[in-house]
Amino acid sequence: MKNLLQKLLMPLAAAVLCTASLAADRIPVTASFSILGDLVRVVGGERVAVTTLVGPDEDAHTFEPKPGDAKNLLKSSLLVTNGLGFEPWAQKLARSAGYRGQTVVATQGVKARTLPLEKGHKHAETDPHAWQDPGNVAIYVRNIAAALTRLDPASAATFKSNSDAYVVELQALDAWAKAQFAAIAADKRKVITSHDAFGYFAAHYGIRFLALQGVSTDAEPSAKEVAQLIQQIQRDKIRAVFVENMNSPKLLAQLAKDAGVTAGASLYADALSGPDQPGSTYLKMMRHNVTQLALGMRQN
Amino acid sequence: MTHGIWNLLVAPFAEFAFMRRALVATLALSLSAAPLGVFLTLRRMSLLGDALSHAILPGVAIGFMLFGLSLTAMAVGGVVAGMLVAALAGLISRSTALKEDASLAAIYLVALALGVTLISGHGTQLDLLHILFGSALGVDTPGLLLVTTVASVSVLVLAAAYRGLVLESFDPVFLSASGKRGWGTGVWQQGFLMLVVINLVAGFQTLGTLMAVGLMMLPAVSARLWHDSLPAQLANASAQAMLAGYLGLLLSYHLDTPSGPTIIGCAGALYVASLLLAPGGWLPRVLGRTHRVA
Numbered sequence: 001m002k003n004l005l006q007k008l009l010m011p012l013a014a015a016v017l018c019t020a021s022l023a024a025d026r027i028p029v030t031a032s033f034s035i036l037g038d039l040v041r042v043v044g045g046e047r048v049a050v051t052t053l054v055g056p057d058e059d060a061h062t063f064e065p066k067p068g069d070a071k072n073l074l075k076s077s078l079l080v081t082n083g084l085g086f087e088p089w090a091q092k093l094a095r096s097a098g099y100r101g102q103t104v105v106a107t108q109g110v111k112a113r114t115l116p117l118e119k120g121h122k123h124a125e126t127d128p129h130a131w132q133d134p135g136n137v138a139i140y141v142r143n144i145a146a147a148l149t150r151l152d153p154a155s156a157a158t159f160k161s162n163s164d165a166y167v168v169e170l171q172a173l174d175a176w177a178k179a180q181f182a183a184i185a186a187d188k189r190k191v192i193t194s195h196d197a198f199g200y201f202a203a204h205y206g207i208r209f210l211a212l213q214g215v216s217t218d219a220e221p222s223a224k225e226v227a228q229l230i231q232q233i234q235r236d237k238i239r240a241v242f243v244e245n246m247n248s249p250k251l252l253a254q255l256a257k258d259a260g261v262t263a264g265a266s267l268y269a270d271a272l273s274g275p276d277q278p279g280s281t282y283l284k285m286m287r288h289n290v291t292q293l294a295l296g297m298r299q300n
Numbered sequence: 301m302t303h304g305i306w307n308l309l310v311a312p313f314a315e316f317a318f319m320r321r322a323l324v325a326t327l328a329l330s331l332s333a334a335p336l337g338v339f340l341t342l343r344r345m346s347l348l349g350d351a352l353s354h355a356i357l358p359g360v361a362i363g364f365m366l367f368g369l370s371l372t373a374m375a376v377g378g379v380v381a382g383m384l385v386a387a388l389a390g391l392i393s394r395s396t397a398l399k400e401d402a403s404l405a406a407i408y409l410v411a412l413a414l415g416v417t418l419i420s421g422h423g424t425q426l427d428l429l430h431i432l433f434g435s436a437l438g439v440d441t442p443g444l445l446l447v448t449t450v451a452s453v454s455v456l457v458l459a460a461a462y463r464g465l466v467l468e469s470f471d472p473v474f475l476s477a478s479g480k481r482g483w484g485t486g487v488w489q490q491g492f493l494m495l496v497v498i499n500l501v502a503g504f505q506t507l508g509t510l511m512a513v514g515l516m517m518l519p520a521v522s523a524r525l526w527h528d529s530l531p532a533q534l535a536n537a538s539a540q541a542m543l544a545g546y547l548g549l550l551l552s553y554h555l556d557t558p559s560g561p562t563i564i565g566c567a568g569a570l571y572v573a574s575l576l577l578a579p580g581g582w583l584p585r586v587l588g589r590t591h592r593v594a
Contacts, residue, residue: 064420065422069381118586221435221558222552222553222555222556222557222558222559222562223312223318223319223322223435223437223549223552223553223559224552224553224554224556225556226316226318226437227315227318227319228314229552230316230318251435251437251438253440254317254318254437254438254439254440255438257440258316258317258318
């Protein structure tokens with residue numbers, strides 16, 4: 001009996017020891033959502049152990065923290081959030097969990113866009129989806145590197161070289177995306193999506209996004225909105241209709257059918273995809289989106 | 301002039317297929333769900349629809365987890381879960397000291413908790429209501445078929461079982477005394493609850509939770525204020541539900557408001573009007589009293 005117990009417990013003890021020593025080595029970092037998690041992994045490399053609160057394919061707008069999330073947060077020494085009102089639950093979670101580590105807002109220094117005034121909104125709202133512009137992500141990366149350097153000054157050189165290398169990749173991505181869209185006539189650069197997450201992308205690349213719902217995924221559209229969108233699709237002969245990885249595609253698919261177009265592949269807006277899908281890192285996600293959008297708009 | 305009226309009342313439906321589908325689905329649901337609501341109020345079970353709507357969740361969730369976004373799988377799961385909860389509540393009330401509403405309250409809460417746990421344990425935190433339940437504007441052809449089939453079946457079954465249901469609602473003792481062996485009150489009760497469940501499930505899948513329960517109960521409650529006789533109440537409830545559906549869609553189109561809440565808002569407005577003006581409402585009573593006093 002005792003033997004059996006020992007046999008059972010040994011690997012467990014070993015596992016505990018193992019993770020403990022790993023945790024001692026690496027800086028435990030919590031990122032609020034999957035895209036930030038990817039960026040922290042890039043900058044921190046071997047020096048960080050990253051957990052994300054809102055995982056791949058999950059919606060940060062409707063996220064509800066679980067006790068396990070609070071536990072993970074307490075173990076980490078850095079919390080990375082997007083800010084600009086993207087994850088209002090993050091501050092609450094940090095406070096209620098009694099989190100004492102550092103917090104960095106990745107969008108610090110980003111020039112925020114305000115959303116166009118919508119019905120029902122009295123004041124203009126800030127658009128939080130700043131990562132849709134690679135130029136902003138360079139600022140994200142610098143902010144993350146600075147925060148990690150404060151926690152682990154000895155690895156400052158690693159963080160700097162990692163982030164510098166990534167910024168070069170971001171610039172390459174940006175140049176490639178611009179080239180893709182430059183091949184499409186300006187009046188054909190129109191796309192329909194299910195939620196208004198591409199404001200920064202649209203402004204940066206000169207594309208018009210017509211969205212079915214408001215910026216948040218929780219609003220139910222009115223019959224008038226749906227009707228206007230169908231009319232617009234038909235009038236402007238828009239063939240580029242896209243759904244996102246975390247929305248219910250039902251309404252938009254039905255709308256596309258009514259207007260006589262087929263919905264294209266899904267775009268990744270607020271969350272990365274799982275590891276086997278085409279949007280598993282930020283760079284892959286952006287390349288996927290640009291490719292799909294260009295493909296769709298060429299049919300306009 | 302006629303052109304203006306046409307534009308206001310008919311053009312939205314003539315022009316857009318999604319408006320037509322929403323209207324047909326709403327009208328079909330009005331035809332079957334509102335009379336069921338009248339029977340529910342008769343049996344003092346007005347809140348049953350709400351309770352059952354929560355009880356359906358674990359079934360829909362299991363259907364979603366096993367087969368993905370399949371309308372059939374989620375509908376079958378919902379019906380099975382709803383029926384299980386209703387049958388279990390009936391069984392408990394017959395074999396223990398608990399009344400049916402008390403046991404139902406207990407079981408639907410457990411079922412709701414189970415449903416939420418199942419869904420959040422499944423990983424992705426997609427917006428539950430958006431994924432599992434429809435919106436009036438997103439009704440597709442399979443959804444429309446589901447609602448119309450359920451409505452047709454319900455109306456036929458209601459017609460066939462009408463006498464038994466009425467007797468059972470008003471005088472269960474007489475029915476069980478005069479009925480054949482094995483045709484006790486339990487059978488009527490379970491059959492009736494099954495109709496309620498399939499109507500709710502069809503309504504959820506296509507139109508959303510709010511719509512299904514709202515169209516079932518609000519017109520039924522208002523109809524009771526207008527008529528004493530049951531057939532008149534049934535017809536009135538269906539008519540009010542249809543009117544609310546049509547007006548609600550029209551208002552949602554012209555005023556740019558979300559369609560589901562607008563339709564239920566219209567049913568609510570009809571309820572308030574009934575409260576004031578119907579023979580069983582406030583104004584006739586007040587007027588009647590002053591008349592008698594004077």
